Amino acid sequence: MNLLIKNGLIVTMDGERRVIKDGAILVRDGRIEEVGKTHKVSKFSAEEVIDARGKAVLPGLINSHTHTHETLLSGVSDCLELYSWSDTVLQPYLKSLRREDCYWVALQACAQMIGSGITCYNDMFGYNSPILDVIIKVIERCGIRGVIGRYIRDAEDPKYASMAISDTLAAIEQCRDKPRIEVRFCPFTVLKCSGETYGKTRELASKYDVGLHTHMAETRKEIQIMEKEKGKGTVEYLDSLDFFGPDVVAAHAIWLKDEEIKILSDKGVKIVHNPSSNMKLASGVIPLRKLIDRGVTVALGTDAAPFSDDWDMFIAMRLATYLQKVHNLDAAASTAEEALELATINGAKALMLEDEIGSLEVGKKADMILIDLKGVGLTPINDIAKKLVFCGTGCYVDASIIDGEIVMENRCLKTVDESELVEKSQTIAEDLIESSGIWKSLEAQGVKRWKVI
Structure with missing residues (x-):
């Protein structure tokens, strides 16, 4: 799949640590082919286009x-x-x-x-x-x-x-x-x-x-x-x-x-x-x-x-x-x-993968995330690096792209049934914790927890 992400704030993490305002990234066959200003990169055609206006684009x-x-x-x-x-x-x-x-x-x-x-x-x-x-x-x-x-x-x-x-x-x-x-x-x-x-x-x-x-x-x-x-x-x-x-x-x-x-x-x-x-x-x-x-x-x-x-x-x-x-x-x-x-x-x-991932550079695998900057929690953006580290959480991640494939979009996973997963995980967790006697062992160690009635 060929993908164009445009109009975003691109935090490249490249050797110069460039941050590109109104930037775009072109992805072909799972790799980054172009990184630059939207008006230059958007001239290339793509099967799918993501408008990243109001979003930061980071390496995964x-x-x-x-x-x-x-x-x-x-x-x-x-x-x-x-x-x-x-x-x-x-x-x-x-x-x-x-x-x-x-x-x-x-x-x-x-x-x-x-x-x-x-x-x-x-x-x-x-x-x-x-x-x-x-x-x-x-x-x-x-x-x-x-x-x-x-x-x-x-x-x-x-x-x-x-x-x-x-x-x-x-x-x-x-x-x-x-x-x-x-x-x-x-x-x-x-x-x-x-x-x-x-x-x-x-x-x-x-x-x-x-x-x-x-x-x-x-x-x-x-x-x-x-x-x-x-x-x-x-x-x-x-x-x-x-x-x-x-x-x-x-x-x-x-x-x-x-x-x-x-x-x-x-x-x-x-x-x-x-x-x-x-x-x-x-x-x-x-x-x-x-x-x-x-x-x-x-x-x-x-x-x-x-x-x-x-x-x-x-x-x-x-x-x-x-x-x-x-x-x-x-x-x-x-x-x-x-x-x-x-x-x-x-x-x-x-992980000895620096030639493949870790930054948004031409030739690397297209592993990237989009961060929604439009909410109250991330406003104002004075310095993008400081804002992300000191104010960000995973809840602001709007989309995840791995190997050029969109695996999460609009905060919805595209590869996993989340409702089924939540139900399965809760059931298994309750069974494992009960059958293993963890609560009793913790109480014996003096670890306190509030009772649910």
Whole structure:
């Protein structure tokens, strides 16, 4: 399909960070063919035309770290740090989660992401048996761009790692002719994965030319355990395994020494900041300024739904900026423009997709979103970058275009029956939470909630 978007405010995120007033974009066969002023670009014909008057046009947002299997746990828990939450909520939930549920769980997550302006996501799915074939079906149905993988861990059961690696290898083969889907190996964390498994996934990623996705230095407890058991922190330990490289995406990276930041920079490791998660779980604050100043690529993620309780990258951008300002007692510690880079072009760099997505430039894939600027909430527009980051939410996203296809228009998803999805998700969530005994477990932990009568 050929598509012309005209009369919009184009936030290109290109190398010059151009913002084009009364701009237009021409899309042919899923790629951007022209970007410029409407009076120049609109002379080209197109099968479909979108009048973007009163709208901003941005590259699709990239959620560089998440766990879609936890979608139905949003708004469930509070007041627990990571490990207590995992024992009290996540593990009982995973034991009750059925394979047939996973399709609807993942579809709910993808629908929410598309609805809030996310056109590409990097997922680490958790399930106790092969599942990536189901996630592939979800992505194909809803039209989002996905970089997928699954937990690989062997601390409790060595057979789990073998199963998860086999599932990942099968997905790599299945996705060879699916350009919107890439697969990564996902060793879970140093506390749940042996050095042998990290080494195995490193070897396989290099062999099959795919990336790696892991958690790293998320909590102070993790570092304390590593220093006690291994005599070194997480970064130094993974470096000793020759795990690092430009194809590694590491989520969190909060508890870092200066010499570890140098290692990450030297090895080209990509970092994903998850401000909502880090705040809610009281995990800590990423040394964002030090990482960026060292030349480390930092992207942005929502993490799992229970930690951000939404899939809203606008809120993630705002929190990332505010968190650095207050933590460093420096109002200039982070900027709106920097936050937009984390959510777009840096996300593309983290996933090694910067030649394809992350900015609105000729030759790139046509992944873009339209933001309605006409409402009271976004008026007046004094500076578009600052307005989007400090005032925007996913609710202002009017349309989402992925691979040149319109997957949401006028805030209506075109690939998913939203009424059916809402009904299915609510039913499954109520059943899972009840059957897993999560409410009782939370009460035993002293977590209070209001009673519904």
